[in-house]
Amino acid sequence: MSEEILKAEGLRKTFPGVVALDGVDLGLRTGEVHVLLGENGAGKSTLIKVLSGACHPDAGRILMDGRPVHLRTAGDAQRLGISTIYQEFNLVPQLTVAENLALGRPPRRFGFVATGRMEQQARGLLERVGVDVHPRTPVAGLGIARMQMIEIAKALALDARVLIMDEPTAVLTTGEVARLFAIVRQLRDEGVAVVFITHHLEEIAEIGDRVTVLRDGRSVARVPADTSRDELVALMVGRPVGRQYPRRLPRRGKPLLEVSGLTRRGAFGDVSFEVRAGEVVGMAGLVGAGRTEVVRAVFGADRYDEGEVTVRGTRLPPGDVHAAMEAGLGLVPEDRKGQGLVPQAGVAENLGLVTMRDATRAGFVDRARLRSAAAKAAERLGIRMAGLDQEVRTLSGGNQQKVVIGKWLVADARVLILDEPTRGIDVGAKVEIYELVNELTAEGDAVLMVSSDLPEVLGMSDRILVMARGRLVGELRAAGATQDDVMALAVAEVEGSHAE
Amino acid sequence: MPSDALPGRRSPAAAWFAENGALAALVVLVVALSLLSPDFLSVTNLLNVGVQAAVTAILAFGQTFVIVTGGIDLSVGSVAALSAIVLAWTATVAGLPWPPATLLSLLVGVACGLVNAVLIAYGRLPPFIATLAMLGIARGLALVISQGSPIPMPEAVSHLGDTAGGVLPVPVIVMVVMGVIAAVMLNRTYAGRAMYAIGGNEEAARLSGIKVGRQKLITYALSGGFAAVAGIVLASRLASAQPQAAAGYELDAIAAVVIGGASLSGGKGRALGTFVGALILAVLRNGLNLLSVSAFWQQVVIGVVIALAVLVDTLRRRGTT
Amino acid sequence: MPSDALPGRRSPAAAWFAENGALAALVVLVVALSLLSPDFLSVTNLLNVGVQAAVTAILAFGQTFVIVTGGIDLSVGSVAALSAIVLAWTATVAGLPWPPATLLSLLVGVACGLVNAVLIAYGRLPPFIATLAMLGIARGLALVISQGSPIPMPEAVSHLGDTAGGVLPVPVIVMVVMGVIAAVMLNRTYAGRAMYAIGGNEEAARLSGIKVGRQKLITYALSGGFAAVAGIVLASRLASAQPQAAAGYELDAIAAVVIGGASLSGGKGRALGTFVGALILAVLRNGLNLLSVSAFWQQVVIGVVIALAVLVDTLRRRGTT
Amino acid sequence: GGGGATGDVKIGLSVSTLNNPYFVQFRDGAQAEAKKLGARLTVTDAQNDPSQQVNQVQNFTSQNMKAIIINPVDSDAAAPAVKAADRAAIPVIAADRGVNGAEVAQTVASDNVAGGRLAAQELAKLLGEKGSVAVLQGVPGTSASRDRGRGFAEGIAAYPEIKVVARQPADFDRTKGLDVMTNLIQSHPGLAGVFAENDEMALGAVKALGGRAGGQVKVVGFDGTPDAIKAVRAGTLSATVAQQPRLLGQQAVDAAVKAAKGEDLPKAVAVPVKPATKENADQFG
Numbered sequence A: 001m002s003e004e005i006l007k008a009e010g011l012r013k014t015f016p017g018v019v020a021l022d023g024v025d026l027g028l029r030t031g032e033v034h035v036l037l038g039e040n041g042a043g044k045s046t047l048i049k050v051l052s053g054a055c056h057p058d059a060g061r062i063l064m065d066g067r068p069v070h071l072r073t074a075g076d077a078q079r080l081g082i083s084t085i086y087q088e089f090n091l092v093p094q095l096t097v098a099e100n101l102a103l104g105r106p107p108r109r110f111g112f113v114a115t116g117r118m119e120q121q122a123r124g125l126l127e128r129v130g131v132d133v134h135p136r137t138p139v140a141g142l143g144i145a146r147m148q149m150i151e152i153a154k155a156l157a158l159d160a161r162v163l164i165m166d167e168p169t170a171v172l173t174t175g176e177v178a179r180l181f182a183i184v185r186q187l188r189d190e191g192v193a194v195v196f197i198t199h200h201l202e203e204i205a206e207i208g209d210r211v212t213v214l215r216d217g218r219s220v221a222r223v224p225a226d227t228s229r230d231e232l233v234a235l236m237v238g239r240p241v242g243r244q245y246p247r248r249l250p251r252r253g254k255p256l257l258e259v260s261g262l263t264r265r266g267a268f269g270d271v272s273f274e275v276r277a278g279e280v281v282g283m284a285g286l287v288g289a290g291r292t293e294v295v296r297a298v299f300g301a302d303r304y305d306e307g308e309v310t311v312r313g314t315r316l317p318p319g320d321v322h323a324a325m326e327a328g329l330g331l332v333p334e335d336r337k338g339q340g341l342v343p344q345a346g347v348a349e350n351l352g353l354v355t356m357r358d359a360t361r362a363g364f365v366d367r368a369r370l371r372s373a374a375a376k377a378a379e380r381l382g383i384r385m386a387g388l389d390q391e392v393r394t395l396s397g398g399n400q401q402k403v404v405i406g407k408w409l410v411a412d413a414r415v416l417i418l419d420e421p422t423r424g425i426d427v428g429a430k431v432e433i434y435e436l437v438n439e440l441t442a443e444g445d446a447v448l449m450v451s452s453d454l455p456e457v458l459g460m461s462d463r464i465l466v467m468a469r470g471r472l473v474g475e476l477r478a479a480g481a482t483q484d485d486v487m488a489l490a491v492a493e494v495e496g497s498h499a500e
Numbered sequence B, C: 001m002p003s004d005a006l007p008g009r010r011s012p013a014a015a016w017f018a019e020n021g022a023l024a025a026l027v028v029l030v031v032a033l034s035l036l037s038p039d040f041l042s043v044t045n046l047l048n049v050g051v052q053a054a055v056t057a058i059l060a061f062g063q064t065f066v067i068v069t070g071g072i073d074l075s076v077g078s079v080a081a082l083s084a085i086v087l088a089w090t091a092t093v094a095g096l097p098w099p100p101a102t103l104l105s106l107l108v109g110v111a112c113g114l115v116n117a118v119l120i121a122y123g124r125l126p127p128f129i130a131t132l133a134m135l136g137i138a139r140g141l142a143l144v145i146s147q148g149s150p151i152p153m154p155e156a157v158s159h160l161g162d163t164a165g166g167v168l169p170v171p172v173i174v175m176v177v178m179g180v181i182a183a184v185m186l187n188r189t190y191a192g193r194a195m196y197a198i199g200g201n202e203e204a205a206r207l208s209g210i211k212v213g214r215q216k217l218i219t220y221a222l223s224g225g226f227a228a229v230a231g232i233v234l235a236s237r238l239a240s241a242q243p244q245a246a247a248g249y250e251l252d253a254i255a256a257v258v259i260g261g262a263s264l265s266g267g268k269g270r271a272l273g274t275f276v277g278a279l280i281l282a283v284l285r286n287g288l289n290l291l292s293v294s295a296f297w298q299q300v301v302i303g304v305v306i307a308l309a310v311l312v313d314t315l316r317r318r319g320t321t
Numbered sequence D: 001g002g003g004g005a006t007g008d009v010k011i012g013l014s015v016s017t018l019n020n021p022y023f024v025q026f027r028d029g030a031q032a033e034a035k036k037l038g039a040r041l042t043v044t045d046a047q048n049d050p051s052q053q054v055n056q057v058q059n060f061t062s063q064n065m066k067a068i069i070i071n072p073v074d075s076d077a078a079a080p081a082v083k084a085a086d087r088a089a090i091p092v093i094a095a096d097r098g099v100n101g102a103e104v105a106q107t108v109a110s111d112n113v114a115g116g117r118l119a120a121q122e123l124a125k126l127l128g129e130k131g132s133v134a135v136l137q138g139v140p141g142t143s144a145s146r147d148r149g150r151g152f153a154e155g156i157a158a159y160p161e162i163k164v165v166a167r168q169p170a171d172f173d174r175t176k177g178l179d180v181m182t183n184l185i186q187s188h189p190g191l192a193g194v195f196a197e198n199d200e201m202a203l204g205a206v207k208a209l210g211g212r213a214g215g216q217v218k219v220v221g222f223d224g225t226p227d228a229i230k231a232v233r234a235g236t237l238s239a240t241v242a243q244q245p246r247l248l249g250q251q252a253v254d255a256a257v258k259a260a261k262g263e264d265l266p267k268a269v270a271v272p273v274k275p276a277t278k279e280n281a282d283q284f285g
Ligand SMILES: Nc1ncnc2c1ncn2[C@@H]1O[C@H](COP(=O)(O)OP(=O)(O)OP(=O)(O)O)[C@@H](O)[C@H]1O
Pocket: A015, A016, A018, A019, A020, A038, A039, A040, A041, A042, A043, A044, A045, A046, A047, A087, A384, A385, A394, A395, A396, A397, A398, A399, A424, A426
């Protein structure tokens, strides 16, 4: 049995109105992958922030190699060999990939930053995680998945003894997850202790050794990673959860959303599809396939060069979010922090963002009405919060995502575009969201769901559109299709274009 | 139980006080000055402070809208001067009756704001640059129209500088009215709520269907309109419109907003805080006069007190969390 | 293919030009002025422009550090005046030899910056407030020390205002040297890169182990030090240190930085851009003088041209992407 | 360029500030005279910044001006500018304020220190040589504030029964004059007289004093701007030290044109300052 390298005892942390950690114990051995499991808001991220020095516990202690340590800053933890990937991105968008990878510790020569060496190192790291970007590219333009890979590479750069990863796979597609797992296994075999947080239960058996389950800020169980899914869920939620992808009667009404020949040069070309009333249409593809760009263009968030978008028979003017909304379109963006939320505003304020216009009479907003609608939505989604006025930036990641979805629920959109809707959402809540999608479609609304989670796409959609390199490369009926079918389409086209 | 510590569960008075940290600083300042100067705590003097705060406060109310959206308006002082000059010129020189002249003057203020907003929202200029340009343009136009000399204000409008009923100075009334308008706009109207959303996260606001460009037009137009009112009040107090009036007031107005708890990165700010901020500045200047602090030292003392006032606030806030 | 549009693949010259959009505006301005005024494109006049840009440019280089971190330094003009007064006073009145007097003067500038930084990094004051306070304090101290009167500069230091070898004005040399220092600091040193990280995402910088507080001390200290150099150059040009010198220059300095492509929300900005920004302002003022534009209209024209210069840049950028 | 023999004479004028009606009048006088003489006058505004003024004089030399009129922001700080013009062999006329530390062809000035003394005498006369007095100061550290303040202090020292009880800055600004005076009335209710270092502040003080101005409290200003003269006529402003800025502008341009033609000029011409009071106000209209 290998020794415990990092140990936490009785950690407590309270925020105004919330006890985030309420006496958590954790023991981490060298050469193991230790999975942290828990519902949204259970305290996982808070725990790792305490372990990485980003946050100070109110009580309890942390031991490293059996000696108590005092982590005052993130730098302290790094010096002790603890490297962390946080749930929220910690990249500097204006700086290049190479600089982000060396953030805080660039190679120096005669006191000056050695740019050449820095890029050299960056190239090595990028190759290791398999990301094909130039080290001199600014991070700002990269898609969210590649940003996550950069975060991973950055954490690897430290050569740490303890590697903590907060939901690294939430935004990755199968290929990248596989690559990440290969890296993690290699590190584990080299004796690195890994803390791994995920809401994808199937990943636990694949990569984990032991699991610590957190519930309401307490560590309630420690079990081996091969514990059955149902048992894990029961430990985590405290009650059984229904079918993961609830069954639904397929219905096809008239087309609500029609997209034809949508093109933006340099991004995507000739994208045509329709989504009918009562349908869930999935959109799959590799990272960077252009799915996000297409749906943003459809919603009017970005301009496009050619093509048209029609909602319920009316053609939308390009680049006009407001018109899209009026026509009944809604978009849950993939980047919740950057595009979905007003971080320092309260939960109620955020939930009412879209409906504010409708709750306005003679210029005055009926805030009471918005508030009661928000309260209802929060209840329906089970948002864990101290109150409707809690700033959303202090909600747990999963609960933030619920707020973003909630604002469109309140708005009663007819065609809802969900871009990675269940990213970072726990199993229980996922089912709730799926049920919600089903409710919407049962009422005759339509849903277009972009997701990198293939089981989810397969389990929830009626039809699946597959994108590669900015083009729609195929369409599958979900019934009977397998993950391999989808991947074959997505990958084939990429290889084809490389051959050009 | 954790819920005891919830923000909304504290006593309303305590919560209100905690959210208006500048108020604590104002109270300390007032107490200190009443101890140091026997003349400070008289009704007359406090009304004087009110009058002296009025112009800055009105400018700052307008500025609050802009700062809440994450912008900045450096042109308010110049726009105030231009609006007053336009009023005085059209009424006194061109001979227009005062009501249309006043209307025109307000429109000029609003127009300046709209130009700022167009440059910012559609020309993508940083607000600092757009309004810095307007600072020069409006001041220049004020000088051009007036040929550099003061112009008498029409009698009727000048009453805005008087005292109503022999006790309550009209500038104070105007200040309070504008403050209430600003507070109601910010808290209750669509435009106001949209300002917070835009300042908090412009992209999220846009993707939630808020017409960011149009809301910015409203925001800067309001700032321009408030500046025009401030300019008219200022000119009324002097019974003449000065082309160089309110020069440099933009820094005072912004300082009042920030002292009042707003953040220059947007999404935060309240009319009441701004009011307190403007009062702090006015009380400070008034107190220094009463205490006969030497001219050279006054700037030092003002600087130190401003820093302390905000420091008290931030340190207290840190203590709570 | 999409990859054609990726950055980094353009020719270096085009990329450089695209990243320095203000340069295009400067070129347009220079061409326009050479056509409009026969006196503009003479060597003497261009050197004059250089001299006239020097003080603003040096202040703006220091300001660039601050703006890159997402801060703002309103105190640079006052700190420049204070530093010059300290030099002149210790040398002329207190009789210290000029080298220690100059050193002391630089230290005073750095100290002002450090006070700003402590208030900002540890007192959590918004940079706007902390440096606004310092604006008053430093100016006040300059007045107190000088008793409001100009003090002659020591002969030896005054040569900084002269012309080296009968052709090259020393202020221009100092400006270029300070610009190179700023560029190297920003691009190549740990401190410089940390400034970008802090301005781009302060939380990420902190979590990456960057000591944000300490880096802010360095940033504002540099701004203060650059301000001291600017103050000394300014006083040398006038052969006397004036307590009111450089009043209002903070806006020019900030404008130069922003015209040069920096963003007030941090993470962006380059020394070269700042230099171009400062030149635009100087060329503009020089040109208006040469063209005999009436004084009142000058402010209008300056405002319009500043707006246009940045507009050209943003519109062109938008066209590209 | 206009016609006539002097059609080619290009003259540059750098005014310290146009944010003050006094200097606007000064400029108007200069422009009128230039028009009369057929000279081409270029006016720039240094916005009270000595280094901008140096820049402007440098720019004048680039433009090959035949003569330069400088209305110094600061007498000391103007020297390098004048030296620069000297190097280009362009004659310089100093107007309103002198230049210390460099030779000019002529100084056309009304003496601020003397004016300050005159204001003290005038105020003493109005007060019957006793009572408490407040001073409204201009922008601290400017030469106008310094010189006028010094002159007044020297002048008032001759009257032992007059006490200066307060000196507060109001930055040459009318609004600030109003506010500061309002505050001073609170702490010094027994004030008998006020000296303001310019007319703008004086008019602000008059406004603050309301009915008491000219009666209980005598206000003396400085400059003699049209608004101030009007107030003197109305009796609210008791006196102002009138400087005749138009005349100053005229004479400066006169001298500049002569200097451009190479004529010899007397080193100094004093445009007299005199107190404008209700009795003689019409002279200044
Ligand atoms: N800065 C903060 N201020 C107030 N409350 C906070 C803050 N940070 C976290 N919390 C609260 O602490 C609790 C635990 O949050 P945490 O982020 O640790 O959850 P989590 O287990 O990581 O959830 P998720 O799976 O959604 O990421 C939540 O209720 C959250 O709202």
